[in-house]
Amino acid sequence: MKVHLVHAHSESDSFVAAMRDTIIAAFTSRGDTVTVSDLYAMNFNPVSGPHDFGQRADPEHLTYALEQRHGFKTGTLAPDILAEIAKIQVADIVGFTFPLYWFGVPAILKGWIERVFISGTFYGGKRVYAKGGMAGKRAFSAFSLGGRDYMFGKDGIHGELAMGMMKGFFQGTLGYVGFTVHHPYIGYHVPYLPLEERQAALTDVAAYIETLEDQPVFTMPDVDDFGPSFEVKRG
Amino acid sequence: MKVHLVHAHSESDSFVAAMRDTIIAAFTSRGDTVTVSDLYAMNFNPVSGPHDFGQRADPEHLTYALEQRHGFKTGTLAPDILAEIAKIQVADIVGFTFPLYWFGVPAILKGWIERVFISGTFYGGKRVYAKGGMAGKRAFSAFSLGGRDYMFGKDGIHGELAMGMMKGFFQGTLGYVGFTVHHPYIGYHVPYLPLEERQAALTDVAAYIETLEDQPVFTMPDVDDFGPSFEVKRG
Numbered sequence: 450m451k452v453h454l455v456h457a458h459s460e461s462d463s464f465v466a467a468m469r470d471t472i473i474a475a476f477t478s479r480g481d482t483v484t485v486s487d488l489y490a491m492n493f494n495p496v497s498g499p500h501d502f503g504q505r506a507d508p509e510h511l512t513y514a515l516e517q518r519h520g521f522k523t524g525t526l527a528p529d530i531l532a533e534i535a536k537i538q539v540a541d542i543v544g545f546t547f548p549l550y551w552f553g554v555p556a557i558l559k560g561w562i563e564r565v566f567i568s569g570t571f572y573g574g575k576r577v578y579a580k581g582g583m584a585g586k587r588a589f590s591a592f593s594l595g596g597r598d599y600m601f602g603k604d605g606i607h608g609e610l611a612m613g614m615m616k617g618f619f620q621g622t623l624g625y626v627g628f629t630v631h632h633p634y635i636g637y638h639v640p641y642l643p644l645e646e647r648q649a650a651l652t653d654v655a656a657y658i659e660t661l662e663d664q665p666v667f668t669m670p671d672v673d674d675f676g677p678s679f680e681v682k683r684g
Numbered sequence: 685m686k687v688h689l690v691h692a693h694s695e696s697d698s699f700v701a702a703m704r705d706t707i708i709a710a711f712t713s714r715g716d717t718v719t720v721s722d723l724y725a726m727n728f729n730p731v732s733g734p735h736d737f738g739q740r741a742d743p744e745h746l747t748y749a750l751e752q753r754h755g756f757k758t759g760t761l762a763p764d765i766l767a768e769i770a771k772i773q774v775a776d777i778v779g780f781t782f783p784l785y786w787f788g789v790p791a792i793l794k795g796w797i798e799r800v801f802i803s804g805t806f807y808g809g810k811r812v813y814a815k816g817g818m819a820g821k822r823a824f825s826a827f828s829l830g831g832r833d834y835m836f837g838k839d840g841i842h843g844e845l846a847m848g849m850m851k852g853f854f855q856g857t858l859g860y861v862g863f864t865v866h867h868p869y870i871g872y873h874v875p876y877l878p879l880e881e882r883q884a885a886l887t888d889v890a891a892y893i894e895t896l897e898d899q900p901v902f903t904m905p906d907v908d909d910f911g912p913s914f915e916v917k918r919g
Contacts, residue, residue: 459733495791498694552856556730556795617849621787679841
């Protein structure tokens, strides 16, 4: 299998970087090939805007999604965007390693999504969820946070994490473009872990990758439950 | 009242820019004073990292939240961060105008939050939600999207929007740091609106601001319902 990993942490001695290296080793030992977009190391520009387009369908008024389609068709999208799209297109599995910031992905990763998950190729019109452009590919993620596991879930102070606080990422982004989305590996309380617990967590990360096919996946909305413009069907 | 508006759209002829101008006019005509952080116009850097700190408490290993506290105490945080914090500290009301990207705030605004909402000043330890650093201030937002209103809510294909897809922003960010968080103004289907409907929407934005005190607010978790480390109380 071909795996592409998108990594978003500034520090090479971080737990997230150790997760990245553990994940690469676990896939490699299975015989899979792994490529990495290390967003901080690449100095990736996360700001979406008119600079993303070398040539405009409408030079007067910017409609971002329409220019994405035009830019991809004409090959005039910014080269850094085209390079990232090419990596995703050849991958069977796409993974994300990051620290949780404000119950979401870091800005540098959020902007990577905005610029790379272009209209037309990743989604479009009625082609979302199971009909999205990434249908047939799988996505996973491994992230760290300071909080403890009991703070989340139905009874926790913050409620559900992945499909609660982070629903915009797991459903609204990864599921929306068609990925089969595995439950994430979550490293709780990372800044406060003693070294042996940090090592144990990395062993868990390796096991998560080794058994990725068996990891549960999130249920996404079924577009066929809705009308042709996604209107609610009245029974 | 002092209002600070954080604006995140690259285009000066956008609906979001028109919302910003409508909001400024509505507050000004009430006698309130409005300041604006126009993130694209400021070329605001949304990437959080070691460059945020002029002087480090720990030069070896970066713990971002701890360095935020150290940097604020010593006045060595990056000047662009200190300038934004100062604007928020004097404001009674903080507002956000942006286009919805991937069911969340644009990366340039996500990174503004990561760099500006510093540990210690905005939250810390047990000081979250009603005990957060922004307690006593109010927050509002006005955003645009392409989708239609029937796609959201309990029966819609994407589920709830503000406290569903965007829960990480409304609860996990604004509520978490203590703001009283008003329901947002949501401009649905904006790229496809005929001019007269766009004008009508701006009239609604003005009315939203004129009646802001009466706009409903989101209910946040009550920290007193949980134990001293936010553990779930067993009945």
